[in-house]
Amino acid sequence: MTTADLARAEADAARAEAVLSRLQLLVTRKLDGLLQGDYVGLLPGPGSEAGESREYRPGDDVRRMDWPVTARTTLPHVRRTVADRELETWMAVDLSASLDFGTAAMLKRDLALAAATAMAHLTVRGGNRIGAVVGTGAGAVATEPGRLWRRRAAAPPEPEQQSTVRMPARPGRKEAQGLLRAIARTRIRPGRTDLGELIDMLNRPPRRRGVAVVISDFLSPVEGWSRPVRKLGVRHDVLAIEVVDPRELELPDVGVLTLADPETGALHEVQTADPALRARYAQAASNQRGEIARALRAAGAAHLRLRTDSDWLLDIVRFVAAQRHARTRGTTR
Numbered sequence: 001m002t003t004a005d006l007a008r009a010e011a012d013a014a015r016a017e018a019v020l021s022r023l024q025l026l027v028t029r030k031l032d033g034l035l036q037g038d039y040v041g042l043l044p045g046p047g048s049e050a051g052e053s054r055e056y057r058p059g060d061d062v063r064r065m066d067w068p069v070t071a072r073t074t075l076p077h078v079r080r081t082v083a084d085r086e087l088e089t090w091m092a093v094d095l096s097a098s099l100d101f102g103t104a105a106m107l108k109r110d111l112a113l114a115a116a117t118a119m120a121h122l123t124v125r126g127g128n129r130i131g132a133v134v135g136t137g138a139g140a141v142a143t144e145p146g147r148l149w150r151r152r153a154a155a156p157p158e159p160e161q162q163s164t165v166r167m168p169a170r171p172g173r174k175e176a177q178g179l180l181r182a183i184a185r186t187r188i189r190p191g192r193t194d195l196g197e198l199i200d201m202l203n204r205p206p207r208r209r210g211v212a213v214v215i216s217d218f219l220s221p222v223e224g225w226s227r228p229v230r231k232l233g234v235r236h237d238v239l240a241i242e243v244v245d246p247r248e249l250e251l252p253d254v255g256v257l258t259l260a261d262p263e264t265g266a267l268h269e270v271q272t273a274d275p276a277l278r279a280r281y282a283q284a285a286s287n288q289r290g291e292i293a294r295a296l297r298a299a300g301a302a303h304l305r306l307r308t309d310s311d312w313l314l315d316i317v318r319f320v321a322a323q324r325h326a327r328t329r330g331t332t333r
Contacts, residue, residue, distance in 0.1 A: 053077045087210055088169055089123045090202050091116055091132040094216030095186055096193040097262035103247045104309035111308050112215045113184055115241045118316050119213050124176040131169030132179055133201045134186050135193030163191070164198060190262070195220040199228040202236075212236040214301075217243045218292045229299040238301035242292065245308045249289070250282045 053066045056076035066079040093116055099109040106114075116132070124130050165186065167179050195216055202212050212232050218225070218240070232238050257270045272278060296303045304319045306312045 053079050087123060087128045088207060089119065089128065089130045089211040089213065090169060090207070091119060091130070091213045091215060092198050092202055093132055093134045093183055094193050094195055094198060094214075095134055095136050095183075095188050096217075096219075097137050097188055097190050098192070098217055098219050099243065100188045100262060102245055102308045104245060104307070106308050108217060108243045108245055108308060109188060111243050111306055111312060112241075113180070114312055115215050115243070115304075115306060115316075116183055116213075117180055118313070119239075119241075120176040120180055122320065123211065124171070124173055127171050129169040129171045130176050130179065132167045132183060133198060134165045134167070134183055135195070135198040136163055136165065136186055137189040137191035137193055163189075163193060164201065166201065190265075192220065192264075194224070196225040196228045199225055199232060202232055203228070206235075210236055211239065213239045213241065215241045215243065217248075222291050222295045226295040226299060229296065229301055233300040238299065240296045240301045240303050242303065242305045243308075244289075244305060249285045251278045253278070 053069045054077060056065070056078050060078045064078045064080075066077045069077040069079075093112060095109060095112065099112055100107060102108050102110070120130055165182075167182055170176075170179075195218070199214055214229065214232075229238060229240070251270070251272050253275075254272050257272055259268050259270055260266070261268075270277070293303060302319075302323070304315070306315055
């Protein structure tokens with residue numbers, strides 16, 4: 001490793017540490033106390049321990065009907081269940097080159113780290129364990145990842161490197177902080193992570209029921225990752241966190257832009273002053289996001305979209321509050 005490489009690695013590590021410290025402070029201030037009260041997970045599922053029965057309400061899952069109590073009282077009842085006391089959470093964090101992009105308050109990779117920090121803060125308590133698998137690109141295509149607005153030529157390809165990193169699940173806040181620090185220091189390499197393979201790593205080896213969180217921009221072809229998400233949802237409560245930048249949804253009128261795909265190195269000149277082109281781009285982006293949402297919904301995954309130009313902490317708070325409200329009404333989605 002050259003002196004320039006060492007200097008860049010040290011600069012990246014210092015930046016990652018600063019970003020993580022700021023995120024942890026924000027998360028602790030805003031999310032502390034959000035889950036006070038009865039023990040529940042981030043995604044309150046049906047659990048495995050039998051609890052009390054209560055009268056049936058519209059919207060309750062009929063599979064949880066308590067037939068003996070219903071027969072005795074002649075009124076429909078459902079059996080409430082208690083969440084497991086020790087919850088195991090695994091995160092699949094996609095750090096492909098497309099995540100090293102942002103045109104608003106932060107890069108998408110920083111928003112992905114923010115989401116991972118919030119998930120760790122909300123789940124690591126009472127002996128819960130949290131682990132992660134991280135995808136860092138294929139490491140074999142030719143362009144340096146960076147902001148979309150930079151005008152740049154393709155760089156020589158990097159040698160093939162390990163594209164996924166597994167971080168074992170361990171209990172405790174100190175271990176969770178170490179895991180987040182390792183994710184923050186993970187270097188994004190050129191290329192596209194096989195999102196389907198990354199998600200499938202959460203199924204191997206088989207684990208007891210828990211929470212699986214997938215953090216990605218989901219820009220990979222839907223057919224490549226939809227089946228692994230469905231398979232994951234058979235055993236676990238799945239939360240899909242979609243990271244989005246506003247420029248991925250619509251183009252501004254700023255004249256001619258030279259755009260580079262950070263995953264393939266392809267360069268394109270785009271005339272953004274053309275209203276028809278901007279309309280086609282917005283329609284294609286809307287169709288793409290709709291297809292992603294439909295695939296996640298069909299897989300039974302809870303879907304949280306975070307944007308680089310919005311208050312991501314407020315979005316997480318609203319999501320968790322909605323999940324708790326759904327739990328009190330007897331539903332889990």
